[in-house]
Structure formats: C-alpha cells, structure tokens
Amino acid sequence: MSILEIITYPDKLLRKISKPVVNIDGSLKQLIENMTETMYRAPGVGLAAIQVGIDKALLVYDIAPLEGKRCVQVLINPRIMEGEGEFLSENEGCLSVPDFKADVKRFARVLVEGLDAEGNPRRFEADGYHALVLQHEIDHINGTLFIDHISVLKRELYKRQVRKKLKKA
Numbered sequence: 361m362s363i364l365e366i367i368t369y370p371d372k373l374l375r376k377i378s379k380p381v382v383n384i385d386g387s388l389k390q391l392i393e394n395m396t397e398t399m400y401r402a403p404g405v406g407l408a409a410i411q412v413g414i415d416k417a418l419l420v421y422d423i424a425p426l427e428g429k430r431c432v433q434v435l436i437n438p439r440i441m442e443g444e445g446e447f448l449s450e451n452e453g454c455l456s457v458p459d460f461k462a463d464v465k466r467f468a469r470v471l472v473e474g475l476d477a478e479g480n481p482r483r484f485e486a487d488g489y490h491a492l493v494l495q496h497e498i499d500h501i502n503g504t505l506f507i508d509h510i511s512v513l514k515r516e517l518y519k520r521q522v523r524k525k526l527k528k529a
C-alpha cells in the first residue's frame with residue numbers, strides 16, 4: 361500500500377476527462393487500495409483517480425472519514441443519471457483546490473449508476489451530503505472542479521491567490 365501524490369489546481373490533468381475502466385484487474389484493485397489510503401491520510405471525504413494523476417473513471421469516498429470505522433465506497437465508471445431539487449453545499453472544498461472554500465449550488469438528490477469494486481452494476485439514489493459528495497467526485501471524472509460552479513468574481517479571487525503563491529514558491 362502506498363500514499364499517492366494528490367495533484368492540485370492549476371495542474372492541467374485535473375481538466376482531463378477520465379476514460380472508462382474496461383478491466384477490473386489486480387492493478388486496478390491496487391490503485392483502489394492506494395487511493396483509499398491516500399484519501400484517509402489527507403483526510404478527505406472523496407478522491408477521484410484523476411486527482412492522483414490517473415485518468416481512469418474511478419472514485420472512492422467515505423462520507424464520515426473521521427468517525428473511526430471506515431466505510432469506503434468504490435464507484436467505477438460512475439454517472440449521474442438524474443438530479444433534482446437544489447441544495448446549497450456550504451463551504452465546499454477539494455483536496456486538489458487547497459486553501460479555498462465556497463458555497464456551491466448542487467442537486468438535492470441524484471440517481472447514480474456505476475460499478476462496484478467487483479464490477480457488479482450499482483444503481484442508487486442519494487440525497488443530502490451523500491449526494492453532494494457524489495456530484496463533486498463525478499465532476500472530477502468529467503474534468504470539472506467545484507470552482508467552475510462559483511461566480512467569476514470568486515473564481516478570479518482564487519486564481520489570483522494561486523498565482524501569488526506560485527510566484528513565491
């Protein structure tokens with residue numbers, strides 16, 4: 361097991377659309393294990409493969425990562441089939457967008473399809489925080505970051521902050 365490096369904005373890889381997983385083999389299982397460890401270590405509630413630089417449509421999440429008992433969920437080739445209602449995700453953040461949080465408008469409920477770690481089809485509805493996490497992580501698979509959902513003004517503020525930091529480094 362190893363801890364993987366999480367790439368951060370403005371790394372262009374974060375904009376890449378991940379490719380569907382075709383083989384659930386040993387190397388994919390190893391990647392899932394490493395992503396899981398990386399997520400808990402961060403700590404974060406979710407991690408998509410592209411965040412560790414791998415463009416495979418794969419994500420892991422645990423909506424209560426600090427509660428002691430681990431309950432990791434794995435989704436391969438996930439898609440949001442339907443979304444309804446509106447929910448304000450307050451102070452949303454991302455391991456790939458460090459030192460920034462913002463409110464994001466999300467669906468209140470989603471219907472998600474994908475495969476589990478064994479390749480079995482999964483189709484389920486989620487609401488509340490669970491729905492937010494799924495929308496955030498599935499966005500990553502499509503090359504979207506939560507800062508794409510906020511106002512231009514706020515986004516510019518963050519970009520300026522990043523530029524300043526990069527200059528200093």
Ligand code: ZN
Pocket residue numbers: 453454455456496497500
């Ligand atoms: Zn994220």
